[in-house]
Amino acid sequence: MSVRILALVGSLRAGSTNRQLAETAVKIAPEGVEITIYEGLAEIPFYNEDIDVEGSVPAAGAKLRAAAGEADALLLFSPEYNGTMPGVLKNAIDWLSRPYGAGAMSGKPVAVIGTAFGQYGGLWAHDDARKSVGIAGGTVVEDIKLSIPGSLTRFAEQHPSDDAEVTEQLTHALARLTKEAAAAKA
Template sequence: MAEKTILTLVGSLRAESVNSKFAQIAAETAPEGTTVTTFAGLEEIPFYNEDLDVEGKVPAKAAELRAAVAAADSILFVSPEYNGTMPAVLNNAIDWISRPFGQGAAVGTLAAVIGTSAGQYGGVWSHDDIRKSLKVAGATVLDDAKLAVGGSYQRFAAVEPQDDVEVVDGIRGVVATLAAAELAAAN
């Protein structure tokens, strides 16, 4: 049986972001036969511009993102909430992987969304917006594979996410659901 791959895209660019730590937990707790990697360099991709999206002009990092999404069996978005919606860096990533419309790298790719934010609901508006955009981009979004952890500043002030059993179990569950959906889709 071939190794299944999950590509994570993290919406927080801070080096020590809790969402980055969630992505690390996903990689460390992935079920046997599944590899989870994080795409590095989302901040290097210019804002989507159709004038750049022509053969010979596509920025290298945007082309790298498209290739990584196309090569992965599924994508896991790990996101905080900024001003009631998704971070611009994730919206931009979805713009690049959705083009050309109907044929982009996201088409048919399994996807799920998790994350944490300072608000009490853990970024659910952001997560809902990501799911909606991914569906428009043609991804197969697993709406039941989700985790939103609220109050991140307080919750992780004294405890690291990897030491929070509830968080680790939640992330492990989402990754296992995504991996099982990959296997089901392959058969």
């Protein structure tokens, strides 16, 4: 059974270590698992019920919903901005939460991981994202926790894929999310 995981990266920065972490996930995905990094979060307008009208949903919002709808699970990579998740990631969660009770992530396994410069690796942002995802209808896989501290120094001279500790932890997170996605499909 194949499993499709949609990765959403909460940093839009070209040199984002969270983007690099997502690329590492794609590279080390278990056999039978396809991870797609979603492109286009920057183009999605801020969520507004006035523009979320059947038949005239903005193309960027509809594209995100379609991608999430085709996925078996979602994997969110979040840095921490001012103690919480970036606005672009929160906006994606808001778009995926609608229509209420039947959003594109409704009932799907979702994990939140990432790296940040601070000593806790984005823990607060990850906790906030998990809370939002759960309220939005996603099934948060609570035991997947990977918050890598010191991103700017740790990955200054090496890509996350070259860090054995990171790849081992990421491998475990992917195996766990894959197990949840397979169970939800069954």
